[in-house]
Amino acid sequence: MSHSRPAAVIILAAGEGKRMKSRTPKVLHALCGRTMIGHAMAAARDLDPERLVVVTGHGRDQVGAEVARLAPDADRVLQEQQLGTGHAVRMVTESLGAIPGIVVVTYGDMPLLRSQTLQELASVHRAGGNGVTVLSARVPDPAGYGRIVRDEAGTLARIVEHADATPAEQAIDETNSGCYAFDGALLADAIKRVATDNAQGQEYLTDVIAILRADGHRIGSVIAADAAEIEGVNDRVQLAAARRVLNDRLLRQHMLNGVTVVDPASTWVDVTVTIGQDAEIRQNTQLEGVTVIGEGARVGPNCLLADTTVGAGAELVNIVSRQASVGARATLGPNVYLRPQAVIGEGAHVGCYVEVKKSTIGAGAKVPHLTYVGDATIGAGANIGAGTIFANYDGQSKWPTTIGEHAFVGSNTVLVAPVTVSDGAYTAAGSAITDDVTAGDLGVARGRQHNSDGWVLRNREGTRSAAAAGRARPAQDASSADEGE
Ligand code: UD1
Ligand code: MG
Secondary structure (H helix, E strand, O other): OHHHOOOEEEEEEOOOOHHHOOOOOHHHOEEOOEEHHHHHHHHHHHOOOOEEEEEEEOEHHHHHHHHHHHOOOOEEEEOOOOOOHHHHHHHHHHHHOOOOOEEEEEEOOOOOOOHHHHHHHHHHHHHHOOOEEEEEEEOOOOOOOOEEEEOOOOOEEEEEOHHHOOHHHHOOOEEEEEEEEEEHHHHHHHHHHOOOOOOOOOOOOOHHHHHHHHOOOOEEEEEOOOHHHHOOOOOHHHHHHHHHHHHHHHHHHHHHOOOEEOOHHHEEEOOOOEEOOOOEEOOOEEEEOOOEEOOOOEEOOOEEEEOOEEOOOOEEOOEEEEOOEEOOOOEEOOOEEEOOOOEEOOOOEEEEEEEEEOOEEOOOOEEEEEEEEEOEEEOOOOEEOOOOEEEOEOOOOEOOEEEOOOOEEOOOOEEEOOEEEOOOOEEOOOOEEOOOEOOOOEEOOOOOOOOOOOHHHHHOOOOHHHHHHHHHHHHHHHHHHHHHO
């Protein structure tokens, strides 16, 4: 690998991308958790080049910021006007000087290109002692691409653009990918000699091939094994198609690593996702960002997990989660919303219609139904009754609530923070708890019930309620009279 380590990889990304019809520059559109320029830079990085160069133009500020974010040490070269791919490379050699060694050129809008393919290109280039080596492909519909013109010996002679091609040349199905490995010194010299006498009046990088051949240098080529790799993305239809291909590639790798993907067609993963062995990802599930799924965990159906860590053997059904973590063997769902800094302990259970924000739920604790947990610490083994609300906000500030180990919070409790229910303490159902409950105490905070004797019979005469009460009343009165004996 170090043998054919490039001196530079140049990524062309100055084009406008009109067909995206977007306010966002084309190369900043994302697929599988990474922008298109990010994919190109990742593939380039895998070659371990001495320099990474990105040519920017349209949307230079936004694209430049993304490049700087991903690779602060990358060289950014501005191409003010997009006068062609040759012009773009000339801006690089004029700004950085000739770069001796292998110079790989690729595009910022080819997210399916694998680094292995670029590596092969560089290796073939080095081994052949070539002036330039072109990555080509045989595509079903070559319209629009530059065509590879070979001589009788089968050697690459030149590349002709579609707009400049004769009908015979247009019939050629071997196309130019736009990726090349150059001898950097030869490139810097030849790029100055590229003319603009073509259908588009542009400086074509492709013309460098014929120039180097005329100078007597060797021209090599690598035909991409998978033509899909060199397909550029020009509109959102192609973006969706590329996303599908990339996602399939990622899922395939996870499956080969021992992950069960029940329905690949409805499962979406980012490049930054890690999934442990024997995990099972069920349908309609999207795993985003730095999400880590532990061994044997079962996720889905219907989960959207972003930057979330799921422990081994946990089970999640119908979950939305961002920047949260779930302990081993915990069970969540259906219908749980985990917000940033939700930490669910090992073996804990968080059930139906529960929202958790910036809270830690201890090992084995249960929050089974209809609850909001915010800014809380819940001890191990605690039980939070149905409909409990952690009232963490007083209209101005957020306050914490602490629930002790094996505490029992009765159904429909409102915990008005800041408040503590200590280890082993209880709260009575329907309480509004404003004062701390000491370990082992029962906190009751609600009005005592009073029954107004015969109220319905007196005030709702003639209704079905009164009639039902009338029928029940003699028997009930008799039985309470019995009790009284
Ligand atoms: C180019 C090739 C063509 C090849 C095709 C593969 C040339 C002359 N033609 O054609 O042989 O089959 O790619 O997709 O090279 N760019 C700049 N600055 C410019 C012009 C382009 O940075 O002034 C960038 C674009 O952002 C894009 C890439 O270069 O990422 C290709 O440009 P594009 O205009 O799409 O070239 P094609 O006409 O498709
Ligand atoms: Mg193009």
